Amino acid sequence: MFKRGGNMTEATENPFASLHYSNVYLTILALFGFKLFIKISLNCLSYFYIIRGNRKEAARISAEFYDFGQGHRSWADRSPLHDAACQGRLLVLRNLILKGHNVNVLTLDHVSPLHEACAGNHVACVRALITAGANVNVTTIDGVTPLFNACSVGSVSCAEVLLENGAKPQGLVFQPSPIHEACRKGSGRCVDALVRAGADVEFDTPHMGTPLYTACVSQEMECARRLLRAGANVQKGKYMESPLHAAAGKDSTAIVKLLLDFGADVNARNMELQRPVDVAPPSSLTEGFLLVYEATPRLLSQMCRQVIRDRLGRDRFHLIKALPLPKRLRNYIQYM
Incomplete structure (x- = not known):
């Protein structure tokens, strides 16, 4: 009893003992937090390089800081198939496929060789990969499909090959949309290919609105014309903002005329x-045109023509x- 009391007396007489243990815990917690901060920062840096298209630098960072005994093999490495598809080296690509390379191999951000092609x-290269069994609907971590990439560069040939082999012309609402991308980049032929494959010309996404609204914002008149001929709702834009609002705000008089027609x-x-x-814009050509249009029957x-088209319905155009x-008269009804 005396000994226990003695220890209590000793602890009481040494007020720095509890403080010492508290400092140890705080040091451990600080080291853990610092380590976590470093990992998060490196992840953000890797992701930044991926977005900028510099996957090699992202791979270097991953290999240097996240190599858990795998012999300097980065989990973000691009395969030889990726490089061959990216550069359009068909013979190299075919030889790699014959040697047994997996055509569906993915990088850190889930980019496939088909994405690159x-x-x-x-x-x-797209045909060769699909023939070898490449997944035409594979998505990256951001939801990007090979079809989206084809529309982004205006490659109607690649888009048609993908669609002929089962590519979905339209993804989910929160995925990057091929038809919106085609409208944004002004690829009217890709828009036509997607519409023929069954893409909804009124596909409404929360961040971009309808394809027609996107075409008006991007001032791509030919894409807007093709969508309208295919039956896109001229009033449907983004929330309560109509395509006409978008075209007027961009001072695109030609598209304003098209929409009014x-x-x-x-x-x-x-x-x-x-x-x-x-x-x-105040005193702009578009403002003057709209003021005159409002006063003209x-x-x-x-x-x-609009009544006839409404009666027919989009499915029977x-x-x-x-x-x-x-x-x-037929051409007039079709806006030809």
Whole structure:
């Protein structure tokens, strides 16, 4: 009892003992936090290089700091197939496939050789990879598909090959959309290929709105024309912002005229209760055109054309050419 009391007395007389243990715990916690901070920083740095397209630097960082006894083999390494597909080296690619290389090998960010071939517009490599069993619907960690890459570079040949071999023309709402990318980059032929394959011309995503809205924001008139001819809703944009708002805000008078020909509502209001004329740059050509348009009665022929198209419905637009009408009238209904 005396000894126990003695220890208590000793602890009481040594107030630095508990403080010493507290400092040890704080030091351990600080070291752990610092180590965690370093790992997070390196991960962010690797991801930054991946986004910038410098995967080799990302691989170097990963190999140097995250090599857990695997002989300097980085988990972000690109395979020889990736390099051959990226450079369009068809003979090298075929030899690698014959040697048994996996055509579905992925990098750190889940980029496949097929992604690389499509991004480089190497249609022969795309065919070779698909013939060897490449997954046409593989997605990166960001949800990017090979079809998206093909549309991003305007490669209608690669897009058609992918679609012919089972590529989905449209992904999920929160995935990068091929048809939006085609509109953003002004690839009208890719838009046509996607529409023929069944892509929804009114596919609405939270961050980009409809393809038509994207085409208007990007001032890509030909893409907007193709979408409208395919039956895209001229009023549907992004939330309450119509495609006409987007075109007016960009001072794109030609696209404004196109949208109005297809029946865009000049009095539509956005979330700020502004009409298209209100968002047009002051004293601009577009503002003047909209003011004149508002004061001018619409043509009866234009109104009749829109009524006919509405009655037919988007799913039956392809039947217009079979109607027993003069060619000139059929072309007028089709905006040809």
